[in-house]
Amino acid sequence: MYFVFPSALLAGFPPIKPWYQQSVILKTYQQSYDWRTPWEKREISTLTGMAIVVSLDLSTDTSISETNSFKNLFLLTTAEMVADATLIEATRKGNRSPFQAKLVLMDYAANLALLKINDAIFWENLRPVEWSSVKENGPADVKEIFSLKLNSQQKWEFESGKIEQMTVGHRDVSDAWFPLLKLSGVSFSGQGYPLLQDNETVGMILTAAGGKAKAMPAEMLYEFLQHAKSSPYLSLAHRGFSWRKLPQHSAAEYFQIPAETPGIWISRVLPFGTGSEVLKQGDYITKIGKWPLSYDGKIEHPKWGLALFDLLFLDQLKAGEELELSVIRSGKHLVLKTKVAAYRENGRIVPLKRVGFPPRYVIQGGFLFQELSVNYLRMWGSNWRTRAPVRLRLFLELNNTVMIPEKNNSAAFPSASNVLSDEHHRIVLVSQVIPDPLNIGYQQLSNAVILQINGQHIRSLEDVAAAFKNPIDNFHRLDFLPGSVRMSVILPANKITEANRRIQNNFRIPKLQVL
Numbered sequence: 001m002y003f004v005f006p007s008a009l010l011a012g013f014p015p016i017k018p019w020y021q022q023s024v025i026l027k028t029y030q031q032s033y034d035w036r037t038p039w040e041k042r043e044i045s046t047l048t049g050m051a052i053v054v055s056l057d058l059s060t061d062t063s064i065s066e067t068n069s070f071k072n073l074f075l076l077t078t079a080e081m082v083a084d085a086t087l088i089e090a091t092r093k094g095n096r097s098p099f100q101a102k103l104v105l106m107d108y109a110a111n112l113a114l115l116k117i118n119d120a121i122f123w124e125n126l127r128p129v130e131w132s133s134v135k136e137n138g139p140a141d142v143k144e145i146f147s148l149k150l151n152s153q154q155k156w157e158f159e160s161g162k163i164e165q166m167t168v169g170h171r172d173v174s175d176a177w178f179p180l181l182k183l184s185g186v187s188f189s190g191q192g193y194p195l196l197q198d199n200e201t202v203g204m205i206l207t208a209a210g211g212k213a214k215a216m217p218a219e220m221l222y223e224f225l226q227h228a229k230s231s232p233y234l235s236l237a238h239r240g241f242s243w244r245k246l247p248q249h250s251a252a253e254y255f256q257i258p259a260e261t262p263g264i265w266i267s268r269v270l271p272f273g274t275g276s277e278v279l280k281q282g283d284y285i286t287k288i289g290k291w292p293l294s295y296d297g298k299i300e301h302p303k304w305g306l307a308l309f310d311l312l313f314l315d316q317l318k319a320g321e322e323l324e325l326s327v328i329r330s331g332k333h334l335v336l337k338t339k340v341a342a343y344r345e346n347g348r349i350v351p352l353k354r355v356g357f358p359p360r361y362v363i364q365g366g367f368l369f370q371e372l373s374v375n376y377l378r379m380w381g382s383n384w385r386t387r388a389p390v391r392l393r394l395f396l397e398l399n400n401t402v403m404i405p406e407k408n409n410s411a412a413f414p415s416a417s418n419v420l421s422d423e424h425h426r427i428v429l430v431s432q433v434i435p436d437p438l439n440i441g442y443q444q445l446s447n448a449v450i451l452q453i454n455g456q457h458i459r460s461l462e463d464v465a466a467a468f469k470n471p472i473d474n475f476h477r478l479d480f481l482p483g484s485v486r487m488s489v490i491l492p493a494n495k496i497t498e499a500n501r502r503i504q505n506n507f508r509i510p511k512l513q514v515l
Contacts, residue, residue: 013158014146014199020093022129023194025153026051026077026115027098029087035376036431038359038368039509044086049191050148051075051090051101051115052204055128056229070123075101075115076221077192078206079108082115083355090117092126093156105228108355109174109343110236111206112216112224131218132200133315134163134181136303146196147189147205147213161185161213163197168310169214173353173374176343178236179217179314180206186213219315227319227342237313238343240273241266243285245295256331257284263328264297271346274317275325278336287326288312313340349425350374350396362464363512365491365499366434367442367478369450369464372396372427389447391483395427425459430478434507438491438499448484453477461515468496 026049031041057072075090082088082103089098099122101115117123149159161183169180181195186208195203195215203215220236227234243264246252252259263286269279279285286292288309291299299309302316317323317340325336345351351373362369370376372395380387430448433439450458453467454477468476471493478489500512 013160014196016156016158019148019156019194021125021127022053023050023148024053024075024093025049025091025150026075026081026101026192027089027091028082028085030084031086032084032355033359033375035359035370035379038361038370038514039511047081047191049077049081050150050193051077051081052192052194052201053126053128054114054225056225070120070126073123073126073128074104075117076204076225077113077115078204079106079111079113079355080206081191082106082113083108088115090115090122091153092122093154096153105233106356107224107233107235108353109171109176109345110178110216110220110224111171112221114228129194129201131222132197132202133219134166134197134202134217136166144197145183145186145202147186147193147208149188158196159186159188166217166304166307166311166314168308174343175352176238177308177310178238179220179311181215181217183208183213183215185211187211189213217314223318234319235343237317237319237340238273239310239313240270240276240341241279242268242270243297245297246284255282255284255328257328261286261328262292262294263287264293264295272341272344274323274341275336275338276341278325278338279327280329282329284328285325286328287324289317289323291316349427350377351426353378358514360461360514362461362515363434363500363503363509364464364468365476365496366436366439366503367445367489368431368434369428369461370431371461372429372449376431391449392427392429392447395449426461428458428461428464430480434503436499436503436506438495442486442489445485445489448486449481450478451481452479465513465515 028047029044030047031044034040034042054074054076055072056074088101088103090101091098099117099119101117103113104116105114143163144160145163146158146160149157151157162185164182164184167180167182168177170177181203189205189208191205191207193205194201195205201218203217204221206214206216223236244267246265263284266279266281266283266285269281270276291309291312293299293309297308298306299312301307301311304311319340319342321340323338323340325338327334327336353374360371372392377384377388377392377396428450430445430450432446433443435443452458453464454470454472456463456467458464458467474493476491476493480487504512
């Protein structure tokens with residue numbers, strides 16, 4: 001990696017003109033799916049931000065003469081800018097006519113996306129940025145940063161702010177932890193805006209509001225661009241476990257952890273990430289590589305001082321590198337050898353928010369079957385964590401359930417593959433019943449968790465589709481989890497096909513099944 005460290009700070013604002021060739025204005029038209037009627041979409045909304053010109057040829061020489069061929073040039077922005085976008089427009093400074101961009105890669109967990117425009121005219125005289133490492137904590141002038149401020153499409157200026165700290169940010173929609181820069185004084189920048197320090201590009205703004213902002217540091221952006229060249233794409237390096245502090249000394253005694261030994265207790269092992277292949281629930285990590293852990297998961301970072309251990313993925317730990325984890329397991333000190341691994345979507349029983357994919361569903365006899373997900377729960381609005389039905393929210397808690405292993409019994413420590421009995425197990429429910437003569441009497445049924453169909457246990461929508469192929473004595477029987485409006489439903493198998501055709505026509509449903 002090539003980072004630039006100028007020896008002296010520049011006074012005043014950076015020159016604005018180079019950024020006419022290194023960034024563009026984005027406008028996206030977004031239309032998300034309606035998870036209540038998953039074959040339909042919501043109203044179109046618009047979002048305005050920026051994108052930075054980058055190259056997947058990560059050599060240090062980025063002169064314009066060598067980038068006339070635009071094959072390696074892309075636009076870097078946030079995933080939130082382009083999520084569910086039906087149209088993406090990119091406009092250059094000095095050119096009022098927008099160009100249509102296409103999404104080529106989106107890492108929703110890290111909130112990063114790459115765009116491409118297949119028009120040589122758009123790329124004329126554009127050149128990619130050179131990434132530089134942000135300077136660590138120091139004097140006040142070292143913490144000063146700049147970002148673009150667009151008074152209009154044609155009037156670009158800079159605004160200044162300060163670096164508050166390099167920290168570890170939690171992205172709730174993907175339950176991911178990545179290094180982030182916290183900024184203050186940034187009020188006019190937005191998603192995809194460049195972040196400058198000492199006239200060098202040290203990051204990209206992810207969010208900005210009320211004088212506060214968060215930015216992805218250059219090291220993580222550089223890693224994203226490196227991974228973008230590989231197939232299949234892997235996300236950024238990430239831990240493979242959830243952890244917590246031991247609440248009291250009695251818990252340490254129970255798990256045979258020596259008194260006054262700093263470390264963190266593994267509450268759940270994920271099916272992905274660093275350490276997921278060797279750790280077990282109940283392990284007590286005392287050291288990651290050469291870095292000892294405190295009771296609250298902090299290490300002494302060589303550049304940023306005391307910080308959460310996830311900050312090691314900024315510049316110390318890269319995907320694929322060998323790593324040792326020092327743990328206490330059942331009272332024994334062990335050193336586990338593993339490799340630094342990346343974030344990926346896992347087998348959560350209630351999947352986290354996903355974008356770019358249509359909702360999966362099956363309709364049979366007017367019964368709309370869907371898998372419980374955070375997308376589905378969000379139908380209850382911004383306060384869905386309190387407004388969504390309690391019985392559905394309880395399933396979400398299974399994502400973070402702590403299962404206490406038996407003392408001194410290593411076989412009782414669940415691995416990543418058996419925290420759930422089946423990594424692909426989903427909660428399938430009848431979200432609603434679409435009215436039809438066939439289902440009269442059942443039309444009040446909603447949010448009912450399905451257990452079996454025709455005697456077959458249901459763990460996915462694929463199971464639903466398969467079970468309806470095997471009626472019992474010419475009837476379909478649906479059995480629900482106790483607490484539903486009904487425990488069972490009986491439907492005549494010989495009338496299902498006719499009802500499906502009628503429902504599809506009456507309600508203009510394009511497809512009765514999307515898997």
